[in-house]
Amino acid sequence: MEKTGYIEIRITGSKGNLDLSPGNYDIREVIEVLEQVEGLIVPGDKKDRFPISYQLEAGSVRHVFKTSLQYIIGFNAVVGQVSKYQSVDFLDLPTAKAFETFQDIAFKKNYVFEVKTSLDNTNIVKIDKTTRFCRTEAIWVDAEFYFYGKITSMGGKERSNIHLATEDMGILIIQTEKEYLAKLENNLLYKNYGVRAVGKQHAETGEIDKTTLRFLELINYQPAYDEDYLKELRSKAKNNWSGSIDPDKWLREIRGGYDA
Known part of the structure; x- marks a missing residue:
């Protein structure tokens, strides 16, 4: 049977003259925390993750998330590093964003967050209006990307987008103008395409x-193995090597000064 533990996010503060408690803690505040927890605990591939159960308890308000001990041990190490360096720049993006959300709530509502685990001698990180758990903006730069995969969904009532299922990055949700989607004549669903997009990328x-991610351009993408084309490329390369290129000279240039 899988061993389990829990992660606790305790929030203290007040609502007017009343101390914060489950009785005066609004449902929107609950949702605000719940939306961050999966990324906080499992920043990577969530397809086969362990279950995460939830309880809201008194004292002042305690969010308790029970899950695999494997996750608890890993998260405890993260909490220790965040507390030690008072920074989230080194974290995976979903985890960093969760801490940023808690920081934003703490600043706006004068709440105090205490994040810890059920482990003995658990690490603890405290977040209040005096802390600054935010990513360094200069690290994130604008970049252009090319993604390839299968379009699984298009549209959206409030925010229109394209869902692109990729092999190496999972499903990407790319913000797309409604006007562009409305003009499309062909059905793109469940077909392979390339998408050129812009977004933020960590400079380091x-x-x-x-x-x-924001949509720029759709690219027809129908990958096919073409043996004749590959043979033609190999033939051209062979002819070039046998004529104008001195293999020994080329190899020395590639090595640079390593064999000097």
Whole structure:
């Protein structure tokens, strides 16, 4: 049987003259925290993740998330590093955004967050209006991307977008103008396409902020294995090598000074 533990997000503060409690804690505030927890605990692939159960308890308000001990141990290490360096710049994007959300709530409502686990000697990080758990904006830069995959959904009532299922990055939700989608004559669903998009990318790690992706262009993409085309390329390369290129000289140039 899978061993479990829990992560606790305790929030203290007040509502007017009343101390914060489950009785005066609004449902929208509950949702605000719940929306961040999956990314906080499991920032990567969520397809086969362990279940995460939830309880709201008194004292002042305690969000308790029970899940696999494997997640608890990993998250405890994250909490320790965040507390030590008082920074979220080194975190995976979903985890960093969760801490940023808690920081924003703490600042706006004068709440105090205390994040810890059920482990003995757990690490603890506290977030209040005096802390600054926000990513360094200069690290995130505008970039252009090309994604390839199968379009699984299009449209949206409030925010129109394209859902593109990719092999290496999962499903990408790319913000797309309604006017563009309305003009499309062909049915693109469940067909393979390329999408040119812009968004934010981490200047040091190369990580893409998937929530910032905006559509630029649709690219016809029908990959096919063409043996004749590959043979032609190999033939051209062979002829070039046998004529104008000195293999020994070329290899020395590639190595640079490594064999000097």
